[in-house]
Amino acid sequence: MARPCRAGATKKERAVANLNDLIRNIPDFPIPGIQFKDITTLISNGPAFAQVVDTLAERYAPLNIDAVVGIESRGFIFSAPLAYRLGVGLVPVRKHGKLPAATHRVEYELEYGSNKLEIHRDAFPTGARVVVIDDLLATGGTVAAACELVQMAGGRVEEVAFIIELEFLKGRDKLTRYPVYSMLQY
Numbered sequence: 224m225a226r227p228c229r230a231g232a233t234k235k236e237r238a239v240a241n242l243n244d245l246i247r248n249i250p251d252f253p254i255p256g257i258q259f260k261d262i263t264t265l266i267s268n269g270p271a272f273a274q275v276v277d278t279l280a281e282r283y284a285p286l287n288i289d290a291v292v293g294i295e296s297r298g299f300i301f302s303a304p305l306a307y308r309l310g311v312g313l314v315p316v317r318k319h320g321k322l323p324a325a326t327h328r329v330e331y332e333l334e335y336g337s338n339k340l341e342i343h344r345d346a347f348p349t350g351a352r353v354v355v356i357d358d359l360l361a362t363g364g365t366v367a368a369a370c371e372l373v374q375m376a377g378g379r380v381e382e383v384a385f386i387i388e389l390e391f392l393k394g395r396d397k398l399t400r401y402p403v404y405s406m407l408q409y
């Protein structure tokens with residue numbers, strides 16, 4: 224449920240409250256017991272989508288980032304415009320079997336199953352400073368695997384960032400080696 228915005232809230236607090244209102248809860252998707260956070264209702268709203276990308280761009284512009292890593296598939300939605308705004312390249316981390324050249328691969332568990340992620344072996348020059356972007360942090364398995372892949376490919380994770388964090392699943396506990404940023408917490 225969306226949180227109400229208290230009287231006297233700052234402009235930033237009101238903006239976050241509005242983004243909260245645009246995330247739709249779908250019970251029992253994709254399996255019974257999962258409360259799915261649907262971002263399609265946020266990204267179909269132009270000003271809200273722009274606000275999310277602008278917030279990320281303002282945060283990472285000062286960090287001298289060499290590349291943005293986006294996690295398939297919902298992470299691509301936010302990582303591509305962020306890379307464009309920062310004027311750096313986008314490196315995709317994809318589900319197995321999708322990347323055409325030589326890859327590193329890591330298997331991981333998520334809230335509703337397990338999967339394998341890959342990155343191209345030649346994705347970065349050694350020591351590249353990267354920010355890893357996904358839409359949502361749940362158990363942290365996906366992003367932990369993505370960070371491992373970044374390191375295998377020679378990159379350095381400066382921060383991992385999400386639009387949504389499901390705090391009760393304690394994904395941050397798997398990410399103690401990296402700074403973690405999330406825009407909305409549930």
Ligand SMILES: O=P(O)(O)OC[C@H]1O[C@H](OP(=O)(O)OP(=O)(O)O)[C@H](O)[C@@H]1O
Pocket residue numbers: 294295296297298332333334335357358359360361362363364365366394
């Ligand atoms: O923190 P975790 O428990 O690992 O879960 C979070 C991941 O789950 C979702 O992706 P999903 O694998 O459903 O793929 P999609 O983006 O292609 O829908 C979400 O977009 C994150 O990548």
Ligand SMILES: Nc1ncnc2[nH]cnc12
Pocket residue numbers: 257258259260261333334335359361389
């Ligand atoms: N509850 C959830 N809602 C949306 N995406 C997810 N990915 C993992 N858990 C999720």
